[in-house]
Amino acid sequence: xxxxxxxxxxxxxxxxxxxxxxxxxxxxxxxxxxxxxxxxxxxxxxxxxxxxxxxxxxxxxxxxxxxxxxxxxxxxxxxxxxxxxxxxxxxxxxxxxxxxxxxxxxxxxxxxxxxxxxxxxxxxxxxxxxxxxxxxxxxxxxxxxxxxxxxxxxxxxxxxxxxxxxxxxxxxxxxxxxxxxxxxxxxxxxxxxxxxxxxxxxxxxxxxxxxxxxxxxxxxxxxxxxxxxxxxxxxxxxxxxxxxxxxxxxxxxxxxxxxxxxxxxxxxxxxxxxxxxxxxxxxxxxxxxxxxxxxxxxxxxxxxxxxxxxxxxxxxxxxxxxxxxxxxxxxxxxxxxxxxxxxxxxxxxxxxxxxxxxxxxxxxxxxxxxxxxxxxxxxxxxxxxxxxxxxxxxxxxxxxxxxxxxx
Numbered sequence: 179x180x181x182x183x184x185x186x187x188x189x190x191x192x193x194x195x196x197x198x199x200x201x202x203x204x205x206x207x208x209x210x211x212x213x214x215x216x217x218x219x220x221x222x223x224x225x226x227x228x229x230x231x232x233x234x235x236x237x238x239x240x241x242x243x244x245x246x247x248x249x250x251x252x253x254x255x256x257x258x259x260x261x262x263x264x265x266x267x268x269x270x271x272x273x274x275x276x277x278x279x280x281x282x283x284x285x286x287x288x289x290x291x292x293x294x295x296x297x298x299x300x301x302x303x304x305x306x307x308x309x310x311x312x313x314x315x316x317x318x319x320x321x322x323x324x325x326x327x328x329x330x331x332x333x334x335x336x337x338x339x340x341x342x343x344x345x346x347x348x349x350x351x352x353x354x355x356x357x358x359x360x361x362x363x364x365x366x367x368x369x370x371x372x373x374x375x376x377x378x379x380x381x382x383x384x385x386x387x388x389x390x391x392x393x394x395x396x397x398x399x400x401x402x403x404x405x406x407x408x409x410x411x412x413x414x415x416x417x418x419x420x421x422x423x424x425x426x427x428x429x430x431x432x433x434x435x436x437x438x439x440x441x442x443x444x445x446x447x448x449x450x451x452x453x454x455x456x457x458x459x460x461x462x463x464x465x466x467x468x469x470x471x472x473x474x475x476x477x478x479x480x481x482x483x484x485x486x487x488x489x490x491x492x493x494x495x496x497x498x499x500x501x502x503x504x505x506x507x508x509x510x511x512x513x514x515x516x517x518x519x520x521x522x523x524x525x526x527x528x529x530x531x532x533x534x535x536x537x538x539x540x541x542x543x544x545x546x547x548x549x550x551x552x553x554x555x556x557x558x559x560x561x562x563x564x565x566x567x568x569x570x571x572x573x574x575x576x577x578x579x580x581x582x583x584x585x
Contacts, residue, residue, distance in 0.1 A: 186248045187271045190225040196280035198231035207471040208234045211499040212282045218573045256287035277307045282314040284445035299353040311354040315496040316364035326417040328451025360497035363519035383497035384576035385505045397482035408435040410484035412500040414443040420490035427548045428466035439480045441470040481507035488512045490544035505567045510560030515543045525570040533563035
């Protein structure tokens with residue numbers, strides 16, 4: 179350990195606090211989606227990285243090297259003691275001044291664990307560290323997410339949690355050198371509670387251009403999917419992503435084949451209200467299949483097999499990882515009207531115009547209109563849009579934007 183600390187304890191090193199996939203894995207079932215995102219962003223960073231992350235259920239801590247990174251698996255989810263252990267471990271790296279935190283609610287535990295993040299930031303700040311904080315979710319009002327949380331409408335806890343949410347964001351922005359969000363919409367939300375616009379930067383969700391597109395016929399054959407028009411929903415079975423809408427959509431569009439490529443939420447699967455939600459998927463139409471969690475090697479097959487990807491989200495609380503993957507595979511994608519704030523992001527709006535699309539062609543209300551029509555002319559425009567977004571948001575470019583901010 180002493181040798182490893184000396185090896186990585188340099189001024190050009192970077193400390194990263196984030197969920198993180200296992201060795202030689204990028205998209206993992208054992209961590210939330212932020213894990214793959216973080217690996218894509220920092221892989222090409224020059225210099226050494228010290229990554230502090232969760233233990234993945236192992237009884238003991240794990241410390242190992244991967245590429246140019248030292249990975250510390252020492253954080254036990256929902257453990258307050260882990261914050262102390264995390265801080266004491268970071269203190270060993272006296273020459274490393276910069277700390278990049280990739281934060282998503284539930285990554286490190288439930289709400290009462292999250293309260294201790296500002297305390298960790300204060301301790302890091304007092305020890306001379308410069309903090310760069312990435313919010314993967316920005317939401318101030320939980321009223322629209324009560325079903326996702328398992329609460330009743332007008333629950334007595336709502337005003338208190340909404341107040342503390344705003345306070346949480348304010349404290350983290352104040353303590354950070356820079357606060358980074360993934361869409362312009364989230365910057366606009368933060369500006370409502372912060373008077374420091376110079377501290378808030380937008381770096382879009384990256385697109386993985388290393389994922390290979392496979393011939394559609396071959397992909398369907400390998401997955402044993404019927405060779406007919408196929409619509410894909412990719413991601414965890416969660417209420418805010420509108421996964422349950424797929425049941426009604428499949429019932430209405432019986433001539434089409436539907437796939438939900440995903441399984442139970444990593445962070446919610448043990449909660450009683452979520453287990454109740456999962457019961458909705460116990461009786462499925464014959465033309466709808468749920469795959470369970472999709473292993474990394476199968477991701478290209480499912481996207482390549484699809485004719486169209488749909489995102490019937492009920493709320494925009496983060497930048498969508500499945501949308502990023504749809505761009506990777508240059509897929510025609512239809513988004514929920516609840517996601518139309520994407521157009522506030524400069525590249526999104528420019529590429530919308532370049533592809534000849536108008537907002538009503540890209541966004542639709544799945545709550546009202548569940549009929550799926552595969553229009554070749556529209557699909558060509560949607561494919562062009564995905565290709566343009568793939569270029570403008572490729573991880574190589576996004577990684578450089580992070581690196582420039584850290585300089």
